[in-house]
Amino acid sequence: MPRRKTDDKHAAILRAAIQVIAERGLSAAPTSAISKAAGVAEGTLFTYFATKQDLANALYIDIKLQLAEKLFAREPDAANARGLMQHHWNRFVQWGVANPSHLRVLDQLTASGMISPKIAAEGSAPFAQLEQMVRAAIRSGVLRKVPFLLLTSTFEAMAQNTIRQINAGIETPGKLRRLGFEILWRGLAVRPDE
Amino acid sequence: MPRRKTDDKHAAILRAAIQVIAERGLSAAPTSAISKAAGVAEGTLFTYFATKQDLANALYIDIKLQLAEKLFAREPDAANARGLMQHHWNRFVQWGVANPSHLRVLDQLTASGMISPKIAAEGSAPFAQLEQMVRAAIRSGVLRKVPFLLLTSTFEAMAQNTIRQINAGIETPGKLRRLGFEILWRGLAVRPDE
Amino acid sequence: MPRRKTDDKHAAILRAAIQVIAERGLSAAPTSAISKAAGVAEGTLFTYFATKQDLANALYIDIKLQLAEKLFAREPDAANARGLMQHHWNRFVQWGVANPSHLRVLDQLTASGMISPKIAAEGSAPFAQLEQMVRAAIRSGVLRKVPFLLLTSTFEAMAQNTIRQINAGIETPGKLRRLGFEILWRGLAVRPDE
Amino acid sequence: MPRRKTDDKHAAILRAAIQVIAERGLSAAPTSAISKAAGVAEGTLFTYFATKQDLANALYIDIKLQLAEKLFAREPDAANARGLMQHHWNRFVQWGVANPSHLRVLDQLTASGMISPKIAAEGSAPFAQLEQMVRAAIRSGVLRKVPFLLLTSTFEAMAQNTIRQINAGIETPGKLRRLGFEILWRGLAVRPDE
DNA sequence: CATGAATGAGGGTTCATTCAT
DNA sequence: AATGAATGAACCCTCATTCAT
CATH class of the missing domain: 1.10.10.60 (Homeodomain-like)
Structure with missing residues (x-):
């Protein structure tokens, strides 16, 4: 087109x-x-x-797409699950820190109740490859056997929280980003220390 | 009169x-x-x-207070840090599941920007004893040495996420609650398995 | 009573x-x-x-009465028509300057349309003796033969205007008061210079 | 378009x-x-x-402009000061009698306190030529040497009062108009009878 | 398509008045 | 009689949406 x-x-x-x-x-x-x-x-x-609704929906999709684009822009160097996850975690957090408006708007839209489940699903679609990655890691025994949606939503919730803490300026961005991931990984990996 | x-x-x-x-x-x-x-x-x-604003602020405080009340209603049985934390985690999640409206409204209020920092601070006050508990656990080497605010916000973010997943009905409430805490504890504790 | x-x-x-x-x-x-x-x-x-209306009406009457009281508080020294008129003019203007609020409220009430003709008439009653004085002066050929109501309303309009100019501060109160009366007297008297 | x-x-x-x-x-x-x-x-x-305020202000200016237009619509026949003044007096009174609503609204606006000094000044601007005329008459010794603002405000106050009396119907409009002017002229002119 | 004036339902808030105490 | 909370009709203004140009 x-x-x-x-x-x-x-x-x-x-x-x-x-x-x-x-x-x-x-x-x-x-x-x-x-x-x-x-x-x-x-x-x-x-x-x-x-409609303003339509604008809101389009905006939701648009922001999610922008995020996905950043997330998958470069091939990750690492080949193991931890490296992969950290790569995407870093991208996510960096994007959120660089675009506080986008995240704030996403929050607003989500909280508003204007986003129908259908649109929400559509907004998750671009992250399909991330989901594949996670599923594979679970199957291969690297990640704990946890309900898939709990796992991904935890990733997102913790990333967003980390971004918020960085924007609140309580610590160096790099340190918080690293710490945040560590917490996440320890929480989710079967053998965190390897 | x-x-x-x-x-x-x-x-x-x-x-x-x-x-x-x-x-x-x-x-x-x-x-x-x-x-x-x-x-x-x-x-x-x-x-x-x-003012509608004033109502919003009062509402925010009110809900936070209700939550705090539930959180501290009963003395926890456990004496060790993990037991204490789990006790409060369970209370939080149970409250959120039992009062989905309250949580949703809290989200709305937070996202709306109507809540001034002053009111937000006021809303955190009732959780002071929880904060003490966390600080003590860090000092005693049970919890990892992580910036205090990152830790507490992680607790909250994960609890809220867990509640959302329960309400979405993807799994048994009890199971999700337990799993959620496990992820949190593994992420934050120095020696999760003890 | x-x-x-x-x-x-x-x-x-x-x-x-x-x-x-x-x-x-x-x-x-x-x-x-x-x-x-x-x-x-x-x-x-x-x-x-x-009713608020009733309050407005009562207020109107009250202020008019206060004015009348000041106007007729002391017996005028002068015996001739000019002296009498000037005496009351001075009292009126002095009252207005000393009580700007009262005059302003009177304006407001008058302009508001809340004051019924009946109440307006009632407010004029206390000035009956002034009216007698004026009628006498007309009969005796000191004041020009002008419709009675035009004459009294002119007195009031000019006094109020003089007060306003004094409050605006364009000149010494005393000077304006004297000048105002001079204009009035020359306008109304048959032989102004005597 | x-x-x-x-x-x-x-x-x-x-x-x-x-x-x-x-x-x-x-x-x-x-x-x-x-x-x-x-x-x-x-x-x-x-x-x-x-804003309703803005409407009020615009209305104030508008009515003042309408009045000014009527006042200066036709060139006056007379060349001497008295004739000129009477011409404008007549126009003013005629306008006021023909447009009682306009005058009443002007009163309301003035009393309301909604009209800022700036707007009030703007409303006076169109009457500049009248002011020139008055100043000239004072300089040339036709009008008495009276503070300018006292003089013009007296003109206005008496005209408005005359209009009110006409509308009250106490006498023939023409007669009241003529009498009103006579009172004014006698009050203000140095040699009223010439 | 683009423009921005026109529309009118709706929203937060005020206020004269009533009434339980 | 005094009090001040309760009431609900109105009011000014906003804003998503339409439509004439």
């Missing part, structure tokens, strides 16, 4: 939405403010997103 | 607020709906809470 | 009303603010004045 | 505001009633006037 010239506006609106929502909160982010920040007329927003 | 302000109505409004906000989301929860659910006139809400 | 103890509150409310209305404007002066300023409970106000 | 803001609607809202405020009083004139009277949706009023 070829990109049209107007995809510029589509993207501009999404970008503006992130900025405005991060600054003011989802419910205090009128579509008028978003369109203005995007350099677009108020009505134009609605030719790209029929 | 006039009609006196009753704890009755104060509590009824808070209860109604939790219900309505949990159902519809904070920003989609008009004060009119809250007062109606509380069985109170629209204006009455504002004799108890001058 | 003997004054009751409760007349204290009646008067306190009127006094408070003047203060609050002068400060904030009639429509921005809630009865709650007035009762508070009067040191009285909100409901109490309504045992003395059944 | 979108719908453009029309002078049409702008004017319609101002006209409606005058009508509604004159009838019910400023504070009892809801914006909803004004927009309805203007044949416009409630929200539309706020695309033309961001």
Whole structure:
């Protein structure tokens, strides 16, 4: 599908939405403010997103995609499970620290109840390869036999928490990132010390 | 002597607020709906809470207090650190599972940006004794030497995640609760297996 | 009619009303603010004045009465018409300058449309002796033969304007008061220079 | 090209505001009633006037401008100071009698305290040429040497009073208009009879 | 398609008045 | 009589959405 010239506006609106929502909160982010920040007329927003809901959903997917892109941008050096996991952990945390707005908006959207389960599932799709990796690690006995969803959600919850602590500035980013992963790995690996 | 302000109505409004906000989301929860659910006139809400913000803040404190009460209701049997921590972990998770609305509202409030740091701090106060316990465990070498705030926030993040997974119904509540704690403890304890 | 103890509150409310209305404007002066300023409970106000309207009317009458009292407090020295008129002019202007709140409230009440013609008439009653004086002066050929109401309203309009100019501080109070009267007298007297 | 803001609607809202405020009083004139009277949706009023205050200010300026227009519409026949002054007096009074609503609204606005000094000054600007005329007459010795502001405010106060008396119907409009001016001229002129 | 004025339902809050105590 | 909590109608203003240009 070829990109049209107007995809510029589509993207501009999404970008503006992130900025405005991060600054003011989802419910205090009128579509008028978003369109203005995007350099677009108020009505134009609605030719790209029929509804504020639709915009919210698109934004959710968009941010998740951006995260996935960063996560899988480079091939990891390491071949063993721990190295792989740490690689993605680092990417995740680095992305979150570099894009606090995105994470904040993701929080807002998740908490808002505007994101339907269907959209939420769609947002998880790009992480399929990460899931494969985890499943393989469980099968091969490197990770503990824990319900799959508990495991992945723990990864995400701890990564997000680590990012929050880094942004709160309680310690060096690098140290927190390393410590966070250590906690996670010790919690999940069968033989953490190997 | 006039009609006196009753704890009755104060509590009824808070209860109604939790219900309505949990159902519809904070920003989609008009004060009119809250007062109606509380069985109170629209204006009455504002004799108890001058502002929707004030209501939000009060709600935040209230829920935190309820949680703290459950957490510290009974003296834990165990004397060792692991037992103590598990005791409180269990209480936390049980409370979250029993009161999904409360947790959802807490999320909403936290994400909304309506909660000032001052109120947030006030909401943490009742957990002081938990903090003491954690600090002692670190000092005595039972828990790993990890920045205090990273540790406590990890506890909270993992507990909340565990509650979410239980509510999603992916596994038996008891099993998830036990597994969740195991992951946490392995991650944080110096010698997890003892 | 003997004054009751409760007349204290009646008067306190009127006094408070003047203060609050002068400060904030009639429509921005809630009865709650007035009762508070009067040191009285909100409901109490309504045992003395059944309605905000009633309070407004009572206030109108009250201020007019206060003005009349000042106007006729002392017997004028002068015996001729000019001296008499000037005496009352001076009293009027001095009262207005000393009580800017009262005049401002009178303006507000008059402009508000809350004052019925009946009440307005009642407010004019205390000035009957002034009217007699004016009628006599017309009959005796000292004042020009001008419709009575035009004459008295001119007196009032010019006095109020003079007060306003004094309060605006464009010139010495004494000078403005004298000049104002001179303009009035020259305008109304048959032989101004005698 | 979108719908453009029309002078049409702008004017319609101002006209409606005058009508509604004159009838019910400023504070009892809801914006909803004004927009309805203007044949416009409630929200539309706020695309033309961001605030009720702004509407009030605009209304003040608008009425003052209308008055100024009438005042200076035709060149006066007379060349001498008295003729000039009488010409403008007549115009003022005629306008006031023909537009009782406008005057009433002006009163309301002035008394309301919503009109900032800045706006008040702006409303006086169109009368600059009248001021020039008065200053010239003072310099040339036709009008008495009286503080300028006292003089102009007296003109206005007496004109408004005359209008009120005419509207009260105590005498023929023409007669009151002539008498009013006579009183004013005698009061202000150095040699009234020439 | 793009624009931004127009729309009107809805929201938080105020306030005169009532009424239980 | 005094109190002040309770009431609910109104009010000003916002904002997602529509539509004429």
